[in-house]
Amino acid sequence: MSSGDTSMTTDVTDPRELEGADPHTGERGDDPLLEHGQEIDPVTGHITTGHDWNGIKELNTPFPKIALWALIISVVYSVITWVLLPAWPLGSTYTKGLLGVDQTTDADAEHARLVDLRAHWREGFASDDFAALADDADVMALALPEMRRLYADNCAACHGAEGQGRTGHGVGGAQGAGFPALNDDEWLWYSEPEDIADVIRVGINSDHPDTYFAEMPAFGRDGMLERSDIDLLVPWVAGLSAGTSDPDSEAAGIFADTCAACHGDGGTGGLESGAPSLVDAEWIYGGSEQAIRATIWNGRSGHMPAWEDRLSDEERNMLALYVAGLSQAGAQ
């Protein structure tokens, strides 16, 4: 370990020039911090580690003060929080902390406060007097953001963000699944908010014991209609919405015998049976001849879940009014 490199000639870096250094060796023997074998780097004035790796030496700089204080403060902070907040596990329980903080009770209390804030307008929706609710502009204005949120979270996935529904395509199975539009004036079941609320409550073809039930049989697959009859029926049904179907044709007779019980005379629908009108321009499963053939051959059975367990009376009533409103807005 050489000290005082004599080859260095610059005055400022010469350890012999440093305050208190031996003018010959450069060592600062009187430095109380300097232990035996330690040396001071002439450039920085720091102690080195004392090792020499092929002429390279490592500074032994002190631990940065800011990091040291950060460490001390965080240790102190954690001790304080151990005392104040829930912290250490103790078998099947834990240290509760002096502040008694519990996220679950906090959340329940905050939720109760939310419910309380809305109660003055929301409680009105527990009543079935939809006409009075719809006429109360103040309550409806307060409820509208909530209605939009409920619709977006629960209904929009199938019926579309604007209630536009979705026309199925393809042949059979879920690939052809269609979801009825809610923003038109055509209803499979009922158009009044109190009835819509009930449909939302129990669903259609759902698991609910009181569910609405509607199924179009597989007339072709199950042999209820001859293939030749279906061949006649398909173009006739496809022409209904354009008004090009002949009401006196043989197909009309097949329709009257087989289809009219659910779809109404001439396919006008409106029987509140879950069977759609066939004379309007809306098609749940597609209006092409191919899609209609698939529908008649394989049958159709949509599924709307029951919302009785998931949504409260107030929420379902809000949605019923909102959905009825979509229809009125769309019809205008």
Next chain:
Amino acid sequence: MVLRLHYNLEKMSVGLVVGIIVAASIGGIVEIAPLFTIDGTADVPADMRPQTPLELAGREIYMREGCYACHSQMIRTLADEIDRYGPYSVTSESVFDHPMLWGSKRTGPDLARLGEKYSDDWHVLHLLNPRDVVPDSIMPAYPWLMSPLDTRDIGPEMAVLATLGVPYTDEQIANAATDAAAQARPDSSIADGFADRWGDRPALRAFDGDADEVTEMDALVAYLQSLGTLTDVAWQNPAEEEGE
């Protein structure tokens, strides 16, 4: 003086190793110790049913496709989550989940209570191409899910889960592959055996709309439709769940 102690410790490799082990163990013990008493903190709810073979297969697909990376299965203790999803999730709801799939990131919505919220048809369309039903969705499409389901691993997986405390009977494990197929084929001859072994609570439907073939779609939709339907414990006594 503390720094001097550390300075000297750094020079003794064995002492430093021991010090590192002690320091790291504290963090580990704090995380692991509660698991030794997990049986006392997370009860099995009385109405809890384990997942069926088809639902388990769907759960494997859920993990395979990385659904948990964007969907959580835990309703947090926050007022607006309670408002949207219902009571916050409690430990007992996940007592049969190995591993649990709570997740920590929500790019999509929470799925803890997804079961029976939407129709099977919707799930199939949505998984095949989310944009078909949710135009502004950024979820990837999973068109390959219509491929046949491999049911060979379900039985062994159930046997492992049984050792972890999931109450699968030997009969249920032995018939796992058959019952996985039966749950998606409601009118088949094997459906009766499924009802005998699993009761009437699990849904027995052609989840993908096709009752002839059992696909990965059947399994995943069956799993998604089971989420949140296994127990009603969160609605019963949420306060009692928390470390009493």
